Amino acid sequence: MTPGLSSMTAQEPSLGACVLESTDVHTVCGTITVTACGRGIHRLDLPLDEENSCRSSPYFEPFGKVFPKGKAKAVLMADCLSQVHEAADKVTKHPHTENYLDWCRKWLQVYSYNPKQASACPQPPLHHPIFLTDSFTRRILLALRTEIPPSHTVSYGHLAAMVAAPRAARAVGMALRRNPVPLLVPCHRVVRSDNSIGGYAGRRGIHLKRLLLQHESLSHNSF
Template sequence: MAEICLKSRAVLRTPIGPVSVTACKTGVHNINLTAATEIPGKKFAVAVTEAPDHWPGPLRKCVDWLTVYFKDAKAANQMPLPPFHRPTAKTDSFTYKVWETLTNQVQCGETVSYGQLAAMAGNDKACRAVGGAMRANQIPILMPCHRVTKSDGALGNYMAGKGNTLKKWLLEHEGAVVK
């Protein structure tokens, strides 16, 4: 019988709007972003607006990581990522391989096309599958699906097209060149 996760949630006030993080003692389950149409300036204090009575370690680590990220993305990327907990993910799947490749090989300030990421993950013909893996990503920013672009460098279809302002802000915040 599978272990039932006791999840806790924290909500942060960030430059991109509210960010909700859900985690258990094993790792981060979800990060929910809003599809912002306007992003305020970079001078913005990150604050926890909602927090659980008890913080499991991975939730505290994620909140700390995100707080640093929104102040200085490159500094955050020098920190270890909090552990993830994806109990339904199949570790032998192509989706999982794409997630691992993206997280470990595409650095802050870099972008990669869907086709390039497919090749990096071992199947250069699977760019549509990479798109599916990006849509299934439950921990954006930590697993940086915003760094995946179209082959011509255009943003693509972040958060079903509603989040392209957000994607552009995240990439510029990291120092990437954006079309």
């Protein structure tokens, strides 16, 4: 069994035949609980109420390895990236829940080291119901996932215009609040038109949004 994988499974009526399993992942913003089925990722639950967890996370020990003292950062990063690709290849051959969780965990750990490198890595597929049928929310979330890379932000209005709904800026905020997979769909990169930080998970996660933007080298004074 994958280390840290919950031995309990849950079947949610709204998700049909999806049997869900979860695991905890140590990241730059604290411990995230990742939930998946045998077809993809369903949820990433961030530690919204644990502001101090960001400072104590052991994300700097990637994949449970202890690297030799003085090992070049580039070599360490190459090793991390190769593990993400190996995890993706393994899922192609053996599409099981544990393998999707492993893939997501390794991607999150690369993101914690270097967001730009993570954006070049394959992300695990998403299988939450929001992503399975066409809707305004799905279009907004997929546009954000594919079009706004690390170290970039987008306003609510601009994101609405990207899906041909330029007057729907307020609806964008509602769509982002329904995002079940933050970081994989980077709703922290959406800010107000005046470049102020805006909300995140209502307003409970403002400290996480600020930390993630700074992690991606966007430490504007207004944040």
